[in-house]
Amino acid sequence: xxxxxxxxxxxxxxxxxxxxxxxxxxxxxxxxxxxxxxxxxxxxxxxxxxxxxxxxxxxxxxxxxxxxxxxxxxxxxxxxxxxxxxxxxxxxxxxxxxxxxxxxxxxx
Amino acid sequence: xxxxxxxxxxxxxxxxxxxxxxxxxxxxxxxxxxxxxxxxxxxxxxxxxxxxxxxxxxxxxxxxxxxxxxxxxxxxxxxxxxxxxxxxxxxxxxxxxxxxxxxxxxxxxxxxxxxxxxxxx
Numbered sequence: 001x002x003x004x005x006x007x008x009x010x011x012x013x014x015x016x017x018x019x020x021x022x023x024x025x026x027x028x029x030x031x032x033x034x035x036x037x038x039x040x041x042x043x044x045x046x047x048x049x050x051x052x053x054x055x056x057x058x059x060x061x062x063x064x065x066x067x068x069x070x071x072x073x074x075x076x077x078x079x080x081x082x083x084x085x086x087x088x089x090x091x092x093x094x095x096x097x098x099x100x101x102x103x104x105x106x107x108x
Numbered sequence: 109x110x111x112x113x114x115x116x117x118x119x120x121x122x123x124x125x126x127x128x129x130x131x132x133x134x135x136x137x138x139x140x141x142x143x144x145x146x147x148x149x150x151x152x153x154x155x156x157x158x159x160x161x162x163x164x165x166x167x168x169x170x171x172x173x174x175x176x177x178x179x180x181x182x183x184x185x186x187x188x189x190x191x192x193x194x195x196x197x198x199x200x201x202x203x204x205x206x207x208x209x210x211x212x213x214x215x216x217x218x219x220x221x222x223x224x225x226x227x228x229x
């Protein structure tokens with residue numbers, strides 16, 4: 001199996017750009033997906049694949065990958081973007097799924 | 109619009125079996141893989157296992173000995189059984205649909221609202 005590592009806490013000033021990262025060996029072989037989770041709610045898919053957004057997700061959300069690190073970028077963060085963000089990927093075997101520990105994003 | 113709804117006992121005693129059902133509406137369980145995922149209060153997400161409608165399953169190695177996931181196409185439902193529970197199994201349990209492939213990017217595109225199950229000692 002493999003692990004995904006995220007920074008526990010990240011903050012950003014309103015309207016500025018923030019990058020949330022996720023590291024893991026399996027990211028060299030599989031695309032990650034990113035989920036936004038607000039308090040008391042289920043996770044919502046925001047980015048998947050190379051850089052794909054599901055319908056209804058604002059275009060200020062984007063994804064990228066370099067080596068064993070995948071990133072979620074929010075360009076022009078809004079107050080409503082304050083949430084926990086989880087990355088997810090197949091493990092190195094390809095049979096199982098792993099999640100990062102989650103990043104709590106604070107918009108100042 | 110696909111909807112998933114988890115149901116089952118909210119309180120389970122330690123050493124007993126946790127049983128949950130996920131009812132799928134607006135779509136069929138006869139396609140796709142379906143997963144169970146859990147989240148202890150205040151913590152991150154943990155994948156439990158998944159199933160394809162024909163019965164092929166994969167389980168998290170850390171839970172494999174205690175987990176069974178099954179599917180009932182006639183009722184459009186998934187089920188989860190977790191045996192010999194302890195307070196450490198207290199969590200919000202979600203069901204979710206898997207979509208995509210390796211080239212396009214696999215993901216969980218639909219989630220249930222989740223149900224909190226508390227294991228009492």
